[in-house]
Amino acid sequence: MISLITTFAFAQALIGLYVLPKQTIFSRQYLYLKTLIALISIHLGVKLFLLSVLNDPYLFGRLNSFTTFSYGPLLYFQYLQFKGKALSRTHKVLHLVPFVFAFTLYVSCLAGQIPSKNPALFQQIFEVFVYLLMSSVASYTTWLLWKLVPDTQLPRRERNLLLQCSAFFMSSVFMGYCTSFFNTWLGTHWDAHFFPYLAFGIICWICLRFFLTQNYTQSKPAETARETYEKSGLSDAQLQAYFEALEQLMRREKPFHNPDLSLDDLARSLKISRQQLSQVLNQKAEKNFYAYVNDYRVQEMIVLLKNHPGEKIAELAHQVGFQSKTTLNTYFKKVTGYSPTQYQQFLGSPISEPSKI
Incomplete structure (x- = not known):
């Protein structure tokens, strides 16, 4: 049964990865969601390989994926991007430190063949590992749910998307913990991966549905x-x-x-x-409110680019109210057809029109 659920979730993630690049409406505005789907597919692909190809249920059950440490931060980054709030590269790196550490530990264990050479050490390491990754997902999703539930300013579709993803990630942690608890104290033999992997498949489907219905909802x-x-x-x-x-x-x-x-x-x-x-x-x-306000910011940005051709784009963006470079690029290109950099270059070289990349 767990093989079937893992296959379902992996297939759902692959469908998402296949369809997303074909949707021309997508911009860097949804970069973190795309990365989330890609990492879930890696997570499930490795697990499916261990279970179905290597036929190694021991590694499948105990070699927990490093990618799980990225799920909370990626949802958090996407929330801030939807809100138009800037997050420095330093802050992003700090949020991803556990992910990098987990990746290093994961690769080191496999390269050193610790599961076969020292199974006791391997089990000790990954028992701590699993509680840390559960804490990571639980803490980020709890914070997101706390912020999203009363938030009426975020557009409804984006808010619902993040609410649903956060809720399913939270439920995956809760059900995984409950399954482990029952197995330990009641002597049951349920697979603790069942509910989390089912949740992963549903999350990928939620993201895919969001992207595929984007054109329809914006048309009317x-x-x-x-x-x-x-x-x-x-x-x-x-x-x-x-x-x-x-x-x-x-x-x-x-x-x-x-x-x-x-x-x-x-x-x-x-x-x-x-x-x-x-x-x-x-x-x-x-x-909606965000599109209306950001359109005014773009129009003022255009005026400033014409009047101050030598100024840095980041400084002009801050003057008109943009906090995030990604939000600026998204709305500026939607209005003008060009990125701010292309537009600035065009103003400096009026002989030729910039290419719309």
Whole structure:
């Protein structure tokens, strides 16, 4: 049965890896999710090799994968990217130190043939190893669930994606621990990998569904908004008045310069509720809050690039309110068709148009 579950999860991860590069809508905005799927496929592929090719249930059960130490950090990085918050390279490296250490330990054990030469030491090492990796996944997913549940500013689809992935990772740790507990204290013989690997397969399917439905959900924003706000009580004239007031505020006071600007902040400035502002954005601007604000930042970025051709892109991005270089690149290319660097080069060399890479 465990072989079947591992095969299912591995196949789901491979399908995701095969389909994702074919979807032109994807940008670096989802880089961490793609990396997560790739590492899950490596995890399951190695396990399937141990179980089905080498036919070694001992190594399958005790040689825990180093990739598990990356799952929590990758979800955390993706959350920050969805929020448009910058994370320095140093902080990323610090979060990935356990992953690098686990990889080194994993390779050293295999290279030194410790499982066969010193099985007692091998078992001691990986008993500690499994509790550390469970703690890693549990701590990151607990923090994410704590942040995501009350978060109403993050777009619904992105929020649901991270909530579901975090919940299944958390459940995989809980069920794996419960299975080990029952085996130890009640004498049962359940495989502790069953529920975690089933969860991995479901997580890959959730990510794949998110990407495949991205085009469909973005193609009909206006229709969805009208259905959602049918009973709000706001007339079209009121919506238009609020929208014009919003546009004037954005042009006059430029609140988007604040990198921590929120939907609530903007609603307070207009003296309307956050629900009303959300309706205005969806029905009049046909954008969510993040897309609307970042579009204004991009337009100002274009002006600054023209007026200050020698300035560093990172400094200009900070001036207009972008915290993340990835978010800047994503929205800038969506508006102009070029990356900020390409656009800056084009301004410096007006004879030829830059290639759209």
